[in-house]
Amino acid sequence: MHCVCGIFSILSVCLISFTPPCDGGNILVFPLDGSHWINMKILLEELHARGHSITVIRASNSWYIPEKSPLYTSINMELSKGMEDILDVYLQQHMQQEFLVGPVYDALCEKYIEGGCDIISLLQEADIWLFRSDFVFEFPRPTMPNVIYIGGFQCKPAQPLPADLEDFVQSAGEHGVIIMTLGTFVNALPKEVANEIASVFAKMPQKTKSRSYARAATRMTGGDTSEEDATSVELQVIWRHKGERPSTLGNNTLIVDWMPQKDLLGHPQTKVFVAHGGTNGVQEAIYHGVPVLGIPLFFDQYDNLLRLQHRGAGKIIELADVSRHSFEQGINEVLHHDSYRQNMQRLSRLHRDQPMAPMDQATFWVEYVMRNKGAPHLRTEAYKMPWYSYYGLDVLLLLLTIATVMLLLTFAMFRFLCCRARRKTKSKQH
Numbered sequence: 102m103h104c105v106c107g108i109f110s111i112l113s114v115c116l117i118s119f120t121p122p123c124d125g126g127n128i129l130v131f132p133l134d135g136s137h138w139i140n141m142k143i144l145l146e147e148l149h150a151r152g153h154s155i156t157v158i159r160a161s162n163s164w165y166i167p168e169k170s171p172l173y174t175s176i177n178m179e180l181s182k183g184m185e186d187i188l189d190v191y192l193q194q195h196m197q198q199e200f201l202v203g204p205v206y207d208a209l210c211e212k213y214i215e216g217g218c219d220i221i222s223l224l225q226e227a228d229i230w231l232f233r234s235d236f237v238f239e240f241p242r243p244t245m246p247n248v249i250y251i252g253g254f255q256c257k258p259a260q261p262l263p264a265d266l267e268d269f270v271q272s273a274g275e276h277g278v279i280i281m282t283l284g285t286f287v288n289a290l291p292k293e294v295a296n297e298i299a300s301v302f303a304k305m306p307q308k309t310k311s312r313s314y315a316r317a318a319t320r321m322t323g324g325d326t327s328e329e330d331a332t333s334v335e336l337q338v339i340w341r342h343k344g345e346r347p348s349t350l351g352n353n354t355l356i357v358d359w360m361p362q363k364d365l366l367g368h369p370q371t372k373v374f375v376a377h378g379g380t381n382g383v384q385e386a387i388y389h390g391v392p393v394l395g396i397p398l399f400f401d402q403y404d405n406l407l408r409l410q411h412r413g414a415g416k417i418i419e420l421a422d423v424s425r426h427s428f429e430q431g432i433n434e435v436l437h438h439d440s441y442r443q444n445m446q447r448l449s450r451l452h453r454d455q456p457m458a459p460m461d462q463a464t465f466w467v468e469y470v471m472r473n474k475g476a477p478h479l480r481t482e483a484y485k486m487p488w489y490s491y492y493g494l495d496v497l498l499l500l501l502t503i504a505t506v507m508l509l510l511t512f513a514m515f516r517f518l519c520c521r522a523r524r525k526t527k528s529k530q531h
Contacts, residue, residue, distance in 0.1 A: 225484035254459035256388035259367020273337035277372035282341035289344020303351025378402030390449035392441035414445035
């Protein structure tokens with residue numbers, strides 16, 4: 102049994118492959134839901150196309166992972182209501198693992214894996230780790246030979262936009278387009294914040310446009326456009342927002358429930374990406390060279406955006422600090438200072454300048470451990486060490502013991518010499 106693990110944001114995803122000596126293997130996938138699954142599915146599509154048989158373990162009420170798919174067969178996992186609530190509130194990972202996730206996965210391991218196992222051991226014994234980052238974005242760090250960097254593996258060249266959306270994008274003319282989305286978990290900002298942002302977008306440059314663009318707006322939004330509006334609408338902001346429609350929304354802002362993010366980021370008209378800093382969006386922005394104005398919300402998002410800001414390719418506004426003034430200042434800075442775009446395009450060139458595409462790296466190393474029976478020569482044996490040895494406590498205890506013995510011997514030696522000198526002094530006096 103061989104194990105391949107991919108690090109997606111702050112949690113892990115684990116693939117287990119049972120590999121006979123043939124071209125195709127059997128791969129068991131423990132995915133996370135939400136945006137993590139969106140990325141995992143891209144990798145599974147590639148592995149399926151290469152002839153591998155895939156089984157996915159999913160929660161019975163999964164948000165994104167369908168039970169039936171041409172890519173895989175599924176095993177449903179039942180979660181208690183209490184567990185769902187606690188997971189929603191994504192607690193400290195160790196507590197989740199020890200008391201919530203662990204027992205569920207342990208039962209599955211016992212049922213489907215010969216000899217049984219526990220989820221901690223399964224992760225510790227991983228043959229390969231697919232790390233969704235690269236050193237264009239990361240800072241230098243020591244890693245083991247079985248850690249493979251595949252940052253941006255989900256990124257692809259932009260595809261043509263739907264006709265109506267292309268009309269909106271082209272209507273921006275020389276000003277270009279700003280796109281905004283806060284990812285899959287957050288559909289809308291607080292009402293006051295949304296109104297502040299909408300009012301800033303409404304002040305962006307506008308030009309008179311033909312009625313054809315107004316008709317396109319009507320088709321996409323399902324709204325009603327008057328003849329008066331038909332000659333003044335210019336759509337230069339596309340905002341994925343599913344909450345209450347902001348009262349300060351301008352005619353140049355298109356509200357959508359969903360947007361083809363990759364294709365919009367790859368469009369030459371897109372100038373700025375307003376985002377929450379999720380790994381997907383950040384890597385796609387790097388791939389397409391679009392600077393980012395970031396509003397981090399939770400998890401690793403602030404850290405992701407901080408790395409972009411450190412490299413001069415993005416700017417952060419914390420949610421608590423978002424106001425009409427701060428947002429306008431931030432959007433204008435990223436939009437009009439060429440250094441942001443130049444720095445991001447430099448990161449894009451560095452990211453693309455690789456001997457092998459990240460997706461090819463991922464599939465190669467998955468198949469590598471299949472061909473080489475787990476590739477144990479790449480794997481550290483540290484996980485087999487007792488915890489006190491792993492943290493060097495046995496060595497520390499030995500050193501402390503030696504130091505204590507040396508101090509005691511030194512003290513005993515001085516005491517002996519002092520007593521001897523005292524006895525000699527007394528004998529001379531007598």
